[in-house]
Amino acid sequence: MTARAWPSREEWQAKAEYAVRTGQTLYERLDRLQPDTNWWSLGEETELEELASTAAPEMRRLLTAEINRLRELMPERPAPGRKRAAWFVALEGEAYDNACNLGALEEMRTDVQRARQKHAWGGIVWHLGRIRSHYPAVTLPEQLLTAHDRMTELTASADERRKQAAIAAEQAAVDKEIARRATDKAWAKELERRATIDHPRIIRVGQQTAPSKDDQMT
Template sequence: MSTRAWPSREEWQAKAEYAVRTGCTMYERLDRLQPDTDWRSLGEEIEEEELGTPAAAEMRTLLTAEIARLRALFPERPDRTRERGIWFCGLEGQAYNDACNLGALEGMRADVHRARREGNWAAVTWQLGRLRNSYPEITLTESLLAAHDRLTAISDSISGRRRQAAEAAEQAAADKEIARRATDEAWAKELERRDRIDSPRVIRVGPQTAMSKDDQMT
């Protein structure tokens, strides 16, 4: 028999909202309620494509130029992954930093190409932000900066709309659970649940021998 100290009915009721908010994230709850929802408007979708398509193309051009410059610093850079890893670990100082940037920019260029092909404008926006904030040696044009500002504003608007819906769904679930726990029926079910935990059934697996008279429960 368990000696677990269960909360009183009043304590259990008081934890209703806490149970809802910690049971899953508000976004997980929203995705269960509204799976595969696109939170952007048609106008936002069109504008993202109109801004993201040329921005991705211009990014690739800038990235390709910087990648070519960095590759020229390392004519001995191995092509095979294992050998390249050994070579990379032997670098120091500025050479190490340049090699890090080279690998990162190569990965960014591939990600931007894939995002543009798939129409993933949020990914294009994120990668453009990385380029803008972390690689000052690459000069972005005014048009690219303006595109990033607008794409970020659209992304923030979409995120805010989704967050508002998630918060509303969580609050509705909390209100429902508070009301449920106030009923005698819910409390009775909670007591049954506790009893199952305190006195679990023993399930025997595999062939069993016949119980003797002394083993039988009364």
């Protein structure tokens, strides 16, 4: 077996930052270090709940109105199942677009209700943004637009705190790995690891020697 070309000690040390940053994502590391952390203040959570719980029923009312309008345009729409699927794929042009929007809005209305029941206020914010960006036929009143702007600000603030904490955790891990790789002890362990990979022990079935985790079985 030909030994692989390993990087020199200097090259290995220079790769410390790369190894840390590619070993896991920002948020994987943060969630491991700070599991179940709440990045919201109590005041922010209270304000978001008040805004979202008020917005949810108004959203459902507006969605229902548009759903009913679209349903009137497609009285021949079959019940859910194979017939509806066959009917849907045969549509063209505006009829196809209307059917797509109707199905999406029906699903959204259900999701909004579930989010409201579970107090999953982030879902309310997300769906309100979807309506605002992709469904111009649903006219949102000014108070809903204002509420969505504020909920988006609150969510962005919590997301930014989480992001900054993740960046700090990653930088701390980078600094620690750079310092570790500068030691003779770390280099000796790296050489041992390479030797184990280049020259693994081979244990033949039937021998009494207890295998180690790096052994190859034949």
